[in-house]
Amino acid sequence: MRQGPDLRGDQIPSEIPSVLTKRMCLSQVNGIYDPLGLVAPFTIKAKILLRKMWGIKLDWDDSMPENMRKDWIEFFKELFEVADITFQRCIKPEGVDSQTKPTLIVFSDGSEQAFGTVAYIRWMLNDGRYVSNLVASKSRIAPIEVASIVRLELSGAVLNKRLTCFIKKEMRLQFDREFHIVDSEIVRSMIQKQSYGFKTFVATRIGEIQEATEPEDWWWCKGELNVADLITRGKTPSEIGPESTWQRGPTFLQRPIEEWPIQQSCSEGNLPERAKIIMVADAREADTLANRIDVSRYSSYNKLLRVTARILAIYDNKNFSSATKVLSAEDIQRAEIFWIKECQKPIMKTLNDDKVTFDKMYAKLCPQVRDDGVIVVGARAGRYVHFSYNKQEVPLLLYRHPFSKLYAVHVHNRGHPGVQTTVSKIRSKFWIINLYKMAKSIRHHCVPCRRQEKDMVGQKMGDLPLARLKPSPPWSYVGVDLFGLFTTRGEVNKRARGKAYGVIFNCFTTRAVHIDLAVDYSSTGFLQVLRRFVSLRGYPSEMYSDGGSQLVGASKELKQVTEGWDANKLHEFGISNGMTWKFSMADSPWQNGVTEILIKGVKKAINHAIGNQILQFHELQTVFYEVANLVNERPLDDIQLIRKTEFIFVRTISFLDEPQEEYPADHGEKLTTLDIDLNSCRTSSRHTGSSGPETTSHLSS
Structure with missing residues (x-):
């Protein structure tokens, strides 16, 4: 409070500073040394006053209000009276037999201002009388945030338990019996219950109480008989003297x-702080092979079939040696049929249980059950199935089954085509309910598709040229364009780098494409590509291209070449007529847009096929041919999967339904195969000796 000698009782309040702060008061309260809590009813008054100063948000060195200053002056006056209080030093009184065990009685209480507990030891004298003495007490002020009386009473009971454990640990006495007395029927009833039925605050405290005490040791008494009430309200030093209730305990x-006057039969009623308990039934699915494999954990269709095939082999042979066998096509087909049947279980259950509902849902598809138990659709198109290429019926799959979506994602990832193409390819093998909805969702969530096909500003389309509308044989009217450049690797010197350019020929009639690779951007290099093209497809009647310098030069040189050829030479090259070369206007690439739009799809397929790899010229040319075949697999309609290749080869040459191996690309990148076996390309690429990623190919049109 001030520098100099300590104040005496007769100097208060005259010598107390006019500006009394929170820092001064806290310093005086912390100077009271009372580890056993013998004067807790008095010291709690100081704690309550400090709590009030925190409540009004008084700073450390701010002067307190006058009414609060009067309360502190009164407390300082009473503080001098504490020196006159005496306590019995020996807990064990005279006249007690050495074999007598005392009884431990602990009271606890709580109020809006504070909560606490006090412990007494009761002895039985040789003459039959009983004597009880104060042992220790604990007190806490209530938090500034308003808490319910029930929670404060329960917090006092927690102090009751902690003080009991402290006394039993530190004293060498063995107690005959323990009594824990509270004046709240609710708290006593809570302690008798299991902690899981209450909210977290109450449950943790009940659990702590039950951990060290027995519920049957807790009793209830009236509030006026609970001596712990003195701690929660505060008393003057004169009221806690040697013969007071505080030191001797209740009478x-x-x-x-x-x-x-204590009891244990308290009415419970509806206890507060109860937690809402929701009864949950554990409805577990049957332990089947499909549930153990769990198709929802797989992101690769081929991996699911391979894992299923090996597990089925283990089940059949009853040993794990079958897990390392080389899988055959029959094993993969058996695994696929297994998942088809698993997907059709709800449909089969509806067919067996409710034929009316089954007909209402699937009658339009004309389903029927095959000999192997698979439900197929398309009974009305039986003749079409007979004359189709694969001659197989289409199994029916549910929309919501993970297997259906996994196959749809598998088909979409092989080329990332549009919704129409994805639906057509899927329906060549499976008939999935709400397939259009599934295909749209897959394309919408496909990251490569969203990255490469951003929404661009559109423009009004012009009228189609006559060459696009006139019926004619394939490759009669052809559009040509160059794209690239591509970086190639040397044939002998693997570190050498070269340049190459892609050349695309587009049939206006069938929209088929022919893709080749030019060694450079010169007219001579382009003519070599053109001569390879006409050797395979024949001379077109008209050729459309941009007005590039190399294409103009090619037109002049081509005119000289065709004029000098006779009929025999034309026959040797498979050419019956010359062709007319037409150029679009300068700086007008949209006039050859029918070819430009196909370059977009070709670039996307090449990107998915080779990524950042640098291939040799012949390897890159092989990729171009296979990409051309993949692009020509685009269907003409959504009813039947009629491809461009069927007009060229009279049959399809892709193997969509065969399981394809997925090879990891160099540098940790995943390579999505597009019906293209680039394993040899990657093998040779890994022998370049470089440790980092190669230079990326430039795909600017």
């Missing part, structure tokens, strides 16, 4: 236990 402790 009923001097009587036999049978006469104590």
